[in-house]
Every structure is written in structure tokens, then in C-alpha cells.
Amino acid sequence: MVTIVVRDNNVEQALRALKKKMQREGTFREMKRRKFYEKPSERRARQKAEAVRRARKLQRKKMQREGLI
Structure with a gap:
């Protein structure tokens, strides 16, 4: 489970950090791959x-x- 802390109500920075972590873990690739049955x-x-x-x-x-x- 990925946890991101929002500091000083800076949601944009937290979103960037979340996207970077998900990219590193391969979550986006996995979601794209599972979109359709293989x-x-x-x-x-x-x-x-x-x-x-x-x-x-x-x-x-x-x-x-x-x-x-």
C-alpha cells in the first residue's frame, strides 16, 4: 500500500509523489495490462x-x- 503525506495543503506535490511511486512500482503498467482480458x-x-x-x-x-x- 502506497502512503503519501500531504504537507502544507500542497496537493499537487503529493500527487506528483504518488505518480512517481506508482510508476516505480509498475502500477500504471499493470492497470493498462489488466484493462482487457489477456x-x-x-x-x-x-x-x-x-x-x-x-x-x-x-x-x-x-x-x-x-x-x-
């Missing part, structure tokens, strides 16, 4: 694509650290 096969395909994307990103970072790129 078939199990589509879910598996999406998860596999995400895993491939993460692996490629990790590989790129590793290559860059080693000075190959």
Missing part, C-alpha cells in the same frame, strides 16, 4: 518477449562494460 497464450508470448528483451539488454550492458561496443 488469453493465456498471449500472456505467455508477452512474458517470453519481455524475457528476451531483458536478456538482450543485459547482454548489451555486459558487452559495453567489457569495452566491446
Whole structure:
């Protein structure tokens, strides 16, 4: 549960902090994903694509650290 404290009646600042926390936790992405039903096969395909994307990103970072790129 996310808790945001409103200080000095500054609601705008509290909203910005809330949005930032929700963004970091992935809540917005989750809400967008759950807006419509996702078939199990589509879910598996999406998860596999995400895993491939993460692996490629990790590989790129590793290559860059080693000075190959």
C-alpha cells in the first residue's frame, strides 16, 4: 500500500509523489495490462518477449562494460 503525506495543503506535490511511486512500482503498467482480458497464450508470448528483451539488454550492458561496443 502506497502512503503519501500531504504537507502544507500542497496537493499537487503529493500527487506528483504518488505518480512517481506508482510508476516505480509498475502500477500504471499493470492497470493498462489488466484493462482487457489477456488469453493465456498471449500472456505467455508477452512474458517470453519481455524475457528476451531483458536478456538482450543485459547482454548489451555486459558487452559495453567489457569495452566491446
